[in-house]
Amino acid sequence: MEMDVRHLRTVDTIATEGSLSKAAATLGLSQPALTTQLQRIERHFGGQLFRRGRHGAVATPLGEFVLAKARLVLPAVDELNREAGRYAAGFSAAMPLRYGAVPGPLMAGLLQRLASRSVTAVSMRTEPSSLVLADLVAHRSLELAALLEYVDYPVGLAADIERRVIAVEPAFVLLPADCPLAERAELELSDLRDASWVLPPLADNGLRDTLDKACAPSGFRPRLAHEADASGARDLIASGHAIGIGQASFRATPGIAVRAIVGSPLRVRHSLIWATAGPIAAMADQVVSAATGAYDAAVRRSRPYRQWLSRHSRSELAS
Template sequence: MDLELRHLRVVCAIADAGSVTKAASVLGLAQPALTAQLQRIERALGGLLFERDRRGARATPLGELVLARARVLLPAVKGLQDEATRLASTKDPAGRYRIGAVNGPILGGLVHRISSNHPGAQVSTHASWSSAELGDQVLAGKLDFVLVGACGDAPPATDNGLAWRVVAADPVFLLLPEGHPLADRDEVDLAELADAQWVAAPGDGCFSACHAAACARAGFTPRVLFETEVRGAIDLIESGDAVGLCQATLRPMAGLAAVPIAGAPLHWRQMLGWLPDGPAADVAGQVWAYAIEAYADAVRKNDRYTAWLGRHPDRRGLAL
């Protein structure tokens, strides 16, 4: 494995947080996934970067060397990207919309509105589960806009330097197999799933830290955590071997039921980002308005979420 900038960011995040668990929360990753990534980095460099025990993670001599070089290299590369983007922006053709997106309800409607209202526009999309990767591509001038999610009040899990507008904020729902005893309930208390097995897909989600905290407040610790890609997670839930979390705007799917959590302890924000001094800044307000319209369409098509909003008029401020 060749060492990449994202690997150096991981090493710095662990050193800054003082533990792999805390760094996973900051990066929006599950702790097992970050541990596996650190092990791959250590294999590539030929030795341990951190001594880990109950008190946290402390850099080894090799780790100190890598950190010293990373803390010089990462700001230098970011500066290079910013300067290159500013230089390239004068050559960008008008009417180009390059949009990166993490899984969410907005992208299709946004692309439709741009294409319909600007027939000559060049529209392209790029998908990733990582907000940080998409943010890097905006800074590098490879994307104009990103649509990402963020848990609660946390900032997007991507580099600083982008301008952000909130498109919407929603409660997080449970995702259960259709035949689950709780699937037809209007709301489910987390405590009723104290014995459940849980599954999550990798990405910038609220599963690891926020979900664990919500479960703790409900009086239990999640028993088992499977981590797999989105299709695998859906298969595990549909088969009845696990339950999971989902966005309230999730389009209805055969074999699955999205069920509100009593008290709405978890929230998820849809956000649009762009480079404030880049060419996309001139049309960012219009793109943001299109994104809000696309989100509103997604809500209208989701009967269960619409019904929940009807039962909780005081929560309507969550959905912009």
């Protein structure tokens, strides 16, 4: 007899139900038919998998070994069946495109455009970590993700994942609106030597290393006073407890002044990623166009970035 997934599922069901009679009912078999099938499986493995008695069916050491292996295989097979069905059937309202994003201009902006262009139904997942999003795409838990990376610290991707860069922009300083430094259009990093900083608790996007490296020529290391997610950081900055780093396309927030850094030493890359063999590949150009539109709309809403662009060229960001 050749072992297949059906046989492994039979063994797992017997162990889960704890008796052949209950397992037979679950599997839709008569108890004699299940007993015969189990005997064939045991002959294949060369020993008894369950001891049957008054208290039901209890796995033998060989049975425990087979069960451990089966319970690794069965979830993978189930996932394969689900994902293959998604890709073969295409998307529908019952099977939305799973989209993940780091908070930023592509998060809600791309979601809105995908929905308005009727590409497909879309479900949204936000994550502070681009590494987590890349892992979710690699394991086919997401079809599409929008990453935020500091340019010297790109997220490593599996060979079967495609990255499309939507934009590169400077990172700006976020200051309390009543801070004297907010009177200037652009700041030197050395102006921030004595400031208290708030940064995200996750350091996997390269921000901290990039900031330390940028400040080193000015002879200081930023003093980290607080760690907070994006919402908490905005509150701390607006209330005057800290300064922070934000995207040039940062949306206007009461109590916060957004100011450029001379020389743009910190640069942020906005990218989309998807599996090359996944369903996004067939609509990649449409999705990238939607993402570009979302980003451009965010730039138009950002007065500080528009002012920076009036004084500088985006080509500076490629150097």
